[in-house]
Amino acid sequence: MKKVFFLKEYKIVLGYVGVLTMIIGLITLIPLLILLAFPEEMKYATNFMITSIIAIVVGYILKGDIDINQKYKLSLSQDAVIVVFTWLIACLFSSVPWILSGQLNFTQAYFESVSGWTTTGLSVINPLLTPNIYLFHRSITLFFGGVGLVLVMVSALSATFGLRLYNSEGHSDRLLPNLLKSSRLIMSIYAGYILAGTLLYIFFGMNWFHAINNSIASVSTGGFGMTNNSIGEYNSIAIELITIILMILGSTNFAANMLLLKKESIKDFFKQSEWKFSWFLLGIAIPLIAFSSLKLLFESTSEVLRIAIFQTVSALTTTGFSTVSFNNWGSFPMLILIILMIVGGGTNSTAGGMKQYRVYLMLKNFLWELRKKFKSNHLVNEDYYIKPDGKTFIQSIHITEAANYAYIYIITLFIGTLVLCFHGYSLQDSLFEFASALGTVGLSIGITTATAPPVVLWTEIIGMLFGRLEIYVFFIVAIKIYLDIKKQIFTKK
Numbered sequence: 001m002k003k004v005f006f007l008k009e010y011k012i013v014l015g016y017v018g019v020l021t022m023i024i025g026l027i028t029l030i031p032l033l034i035l036l037a038f039p040e041e042m043k044y045a046t047n048f049m050i051t052s053i054i055a056i057v058v059g060y061i062l063k064g065d066i067d068i069n070q071k072y073k074l075s076l077s078q079d080a081v082i083v084v085f086t087w088l089i090a091c092l093f094s095s096v097p098w099i100l101s102g103q104l105n106f107t108q109a110y111f112e113s114v115s116g117w118t119t120t121g122l123s124v125i126n127p128l129l130t131p132n133i134y135l136f137h138r139s140i141t142l143f144f145g146g147v148g149l150v151l152v153m154v155s156a157l158s159a160t161f162g163l164r165l166y167n168s169e170g171h172s173d174r175l176l177p178n179l180l181k182s183s184r185l186i187m188s189i190y191a192g193y194i195l196a197g198t199l200l201y202i203f204f205g206m207n208w209f210h211a212i213n214n215s216i217a218s219v220s221t222g223g224f225g226m227t228n229n230s231i232g233e234y235n236s237i238a239i240e241l242i243t244i245i246l247m248i249l250g251s252t253n254f255a256a257n258m259l260l261l262k263k264e265s266i267k268d269f270f271k272q273s274e275w276k277f278s279w280f281l282l283g284i285a286i287p288l289i290a291f292s293s294l295k296l297l298f299e300s301t302s303e304v305l306r307i308a309i310f311q312t313v314s315a316l317t318t319t320g321f322s323t324v325s326f327n328n329w330g331s332f333p334m335l336i337l338i339i340l341m342i343v344g345g346g347t348n349s350t351a352g353g354m355k356q357y358r359v360y361l362m363l364k365n366f367l368w369e370l371r372k373k374f375k376s377n378h379l380v381n382e383d384y385y386i387k388p389d390g391k392t393f394i395q396s397i398h399i400t401e402a403a404n405y406a407y408i409y410i411i412t413l414f415i416g417t418l419v420l421c422f423h424g425y426s427l428q429d430s431l432f433e434f435a436s437a438l439g440t441v442g443l444s445i446g447i448t449t450a451t452a453p454p455v456v457l458w459t460e461i462i463g464m465l466f467g468r469l470e471i472y473v474f475f476i477v478a479i480k481i482y483l484d485i486k487k488q489i490f491t492k493k
Contacts, residue, residue, distance in 0.1 A: 013085075016066075017059075018059045018060065020089075024055050032049075034209075051100070054093070077480035087465065091114045094116065096109075112124060114464050120320065120440040121321075122436065122460065124450040127226055127228065186254045201214060213226055218250060219250040221319040221320075223319045231243055251317035251318065255387075255389065256269055269388075274357055281343065289308045289311070289312060296330075310322075315441060316341075316344070319441070353441070354439075364385075365394075413438055416459055429446075437460040
């Protein structure tokens, strides 16, 4: 009986993965739209069509006779298994067009795809030598990776796939009581920001193709640049300001963005703890970087502030755009950027990092505990955290969960940094590069290139996946599969 249940359980898992794989196959065809503007790149169309057909066929086989409209009850940890396997498959199929074209080998192609789906923005290609259809392909992965595959599936098909799948992908808030309506609202907000950003970029002189891709990269906090100089290529204060606004919106909780669309709730938006905390961090980091270090590298105060503001926002929102090179920066400003990358953006957003919610809770808990030392033991305080939907009173479990995740995050950061150091890179450069990968940021000190050792690229791949789906999910999946296999081995019937 146990073996029958095991087979049925994983048949459902494969069914979900199959449906998502077919969606991935359809997503792979989207870059073909760009051929209307660049017909000379028609020779690359076959690479995408072949990939799409394979993905759809594989997905159909995996789906089997599972009815997507039926509400299947997922057992413990099944949701995590579905999400992790789907993301690994999405990255795999998105790497195939790169391989078929001969531009990248498997490691490089998988790295580029993982960087896109996880909205990291680290890259091993030269965008100036890359066909436009492939640059757009990268942006498409940023778009769907930002909102999440499960959310795309729910918004496109139905809400029967369940809230647990949605949560396993890194979401916890619903904007509306109905998950289907919430997912479609998120997609609408997301697409609206991208459209607005594209039009503003064009208005201020950016060509339309760069405008579309940079807007997607900004809102998804992905940071894939269209040139080797990233946003610095345009040397425009207006373009940098637009990018800053888009990066901030992208790194802000989806539910919080909803508050901006309602006049009566705009005040509630500015009351959020995460929002206040992000500006507190920027208020400290910007002057520290500007006046302690950058004033020695650049001539005018306005230029120093301009660079400091852009780079701190890019690091905290985990976008990874840049306007200058970091090669001549000192250790102190680099340390500040590393700290911001570790903290990361808001929960339930496209941003990565440890998340401001967790860091805020741990810092506030320290202050709360300190306060208790000077107050009567009989005094009861109800400490709270302001989320988009109002006050949430903090319980000890919230603090414990935040601290545990922070502990695992730092251990992972240490291990990844150690691997890079082992390959001859300095401690500062290794820490910066892996903090960027784990935080899904995309800022680079120069380690991440096509010629980097494969072990370095695969270490960053693991870091990016851990950072996007959050580390716990992978532990849950590993333990789930191990226990299931163990049960089958020792089960007689």
